[in-house]
Amino acid sequence: MFSMKRLLSATAAAAIAVAGLAIGAAPANAQGTVADDKAQFMFTASAENRLNGHKLEYVKIGDYIRYGDTDAYGVRVNSALKEKTPNLITDALNDALKDSTTTQQVPSDVDDPLAWALSQGVLDSIKDAPWDGVTRKFATYLVNHMSELPTPGTATLKNATAQGSSDSFGAYIELPAGIYLFRDVTSPVVEDSSNAVPMLVHSGTVEKTVDNKYRLTNITSEALVEMKNYSTEMSFSVNGDTTTDSTGRTASRGETLTYTMNGYVPKTDEVTGDNLDYVSTPQKGLKVDLSSVKVVIVNKDGKTVTAADSGSDYSVLTSDGAQVDTKDGKQWFTADGTGDSSTGMTGHTITVQLTKNTLTKWQNYIGSGYAMRVSYDAIVTSDATTQVDNEFYMSTLPDKKKYAHSVLTSLTFRKVDASGKPLAGARFKIESSNPNQLVLPSGYVNANANRDASCGNNEAISNADGWVTFDGLAQNPDVAYKITEVAAPNGYITLDRLSFVVNISNQGAKVVFGDDLTSDPYGLVTATAVDTKGSNSLTVENVHSIAQLPLTGGAGIAFMVVIAALLSTAGVIVVVRSRRNTTV
Structure with a gap:
């Protein structure tokens, strides 16, 4: 996301001026020099694993231009970028704006499209649209055209430190002041963390002048941006047991167990196909009440904030050949899974399939302690012997399986x-x-x-x-x-x-x-x-x-x-x- 919190927050829809000039618009004969002062780019997150080990590619897309001996600065498209692909920033802005509420396009007589975008306030701020919006589309377009950008630099975040609270950490890299496109290319992904979506980040601050104009100053002041990734931690619990992969839960034949699959809301563009699947493989000795399936979003305190509707938001499917019987108006799935957490489970599966439309309306629940929770009830039958296990995974991470284990x-x-x-x-x-x-x-x-x-x-x-x-x-x-x-x-x-x-x-x-x-x-x-x-x-x-x-x-x-x-x-x-x- 475009981290113009200081640069744009006060003037999201107004022209921005520096010493009487729109940012980036130099007078006809003004050459200026590119500022190369170093600045810290601080990335923050709620957990260390969302920072440490993440490898970032970065490309400078906006230079800060210093005019004379004053402390006035302008913004221009990075010279290396302009030389390699002169129209890329214009094309990216037009693509991002075509479906926006403003429906503006970059005027053909504009000298610098990036300066124009900033002065027109067409790039939304980080808090207004963290996972969608014009700036997100602008950044995504640039990432999709990486071959047209200058060769990126790389930096790996490390040594994240607490930022004054137990759920805030920060890690930084140092670069010349300016505006950058950051791309998370970590592979393999860090455990329990997604890769971040593309981010536009700037250094510097904006001050309001006495004549209600704005000036870019202190270009080396720390750039502070929340890492645009989220926790992919998952857990599988039985009867409210909060221990991941519990080995201490026990059960009796005839007991009704509630299985709860705790996952996360992914970005829609990270979901392959049209659906997100929660897939479980219950072990022989369980009979699942398919009518008991529930899908909810919970906050960090475990309280439900919204619930999905069966049929319109999600469907419950069983694999071909599964035994499903109807009794007293309910559908019952007779499990036949074999194996355990050491070998993996094989057998017929239950899939709770969520549509992309559902995920789209839940994008505001990405990160920030929210979890997507799928649950169902199952009866322990006379086929259960010494244990009843259950396996669960999300289609976004099919190799990351979780297990619920109950001993008889x-x-x-x-x-x-x-x-x-x-x-x-x-x-x-x-x-x-x-x-x-x-x-x-x-x-x-x-x-x-x-x-x-x-x-x-x-x-x-x-x-x-x-x-x-x-x-x-x-x-x-x-x-x-x-x-x-x-x-x-x-x-x-x-x-x-x-x-x-x-x-x-x-x-x-x-x-x-x-x-x-x-x-x-x-x-x-x-x-x-x-x-x-x-x-x-x-x-x-x-x-x-x-x-x-x-x-x-x-x-x-x-x-x-x-x-x-x-x-x-x-x-x-x-x-x-x-x-x-x-x-x-």
Whole structure:
């Protein structure tokens, strides 16, 4: 953008004069000399990566002309540029002005087109049209005709420093005073930063005289311009988790997850084709509600400032051959993706496609902390095993993929009799130990094979080897699962309220078993000692008849040893908490 903040801000539509002369218009016999004084060109941005490492090409398009011994200056097209392509500035101005509100063209009898443009105020200021407008079109035209410009110089921005606030940084280069076209040619692009659009930048200041005219002075004063690029940082979160590429999120079967793809609003001319695509590849074990897709712009505080309309602003597409079913007026996409963040995802995709017309009306949201957010809901199905992953990328950066990772875990224990022989046929159920704290969603299904027709969705039966498994569980360090024996093996009585609780820490760091008078009123649950590996077990006694409840060690007593095993993670430390230290 044309950084004439000082040069044009007060006279955007008025003639500018220097010592009685329009800028750049010298008297008939005045030759003047080109000022070669050095000036600093300071580029600013909200993040260091928008400056450091950016390689800029620059071409001087406007010389400052000093007349005599005075401090009066004029502006003329750079002599090298005029010599190489005499009409380039005129052609660029006419192209930029042809569709503008002024519809002016450079008069044929003008001696210097750049001086004329400045004096007529036809170049809009940086704040009026940062991403569009006459000046933007003027700069773009010049960049598209780089071969007609003098050979550019190059400079790489580095050592960006804070400019008085936590979100303002600056880096500068030093050049002879004048007006320059800057072009960002950084390749490959800096991580999480776009290349800047072409910029017109000048040094010097303008002072207003007593006769309401303006004079260009102090031509070496610092040129201050906001870098015309923006953050391309992206993230993928689940249920509002703000951690990029989270590895700590866990989920249960039957749970509804909200996936949020945080991207950015790109320049329309950086979008190939007619659309911008947000593409996601959900892993097998997810069923996506396509009617839940939302597209919004949020500010730096995460608050929605505008929302897109489905159909007119964006479309939701699935790749050919995808399984999409309609139920209760909603369309459901059954995911079949395979892979993970280390290998990449393959499978059918969901594409949220935004039109260029939508992007055009959102150009004011480029940068400045705004983000374009696409979200949808998905249910974790019985196909989910140890994890459900999801991959997302934007079509502007197809190689920059982001992942959302959710872990599901399994809890396994074994039932044996007094001699250690596996005991089959005992049925257990799992639920939240506190109904006010949701651990298992209503749609939870234990998909493990040790179940039969008598089992509910949250139940399991000990198999021939005595093993009982509950899988598809989320891990939560603060909320306990309650496991209750709802049917004893044949020949044993089922005791009401006989249960124990289990806490599974986030990411499977540890498992804590416990019981109390409420869950074990009969005194049949006993903790064993912790072994040298930090593992332990829990003993639950069953009886043939109520008359045997006070007894211990009788022939009618069977034992169930509960051995904690978190199958989906490694390095589990099992800690048992019990109110008793010895078997009753």
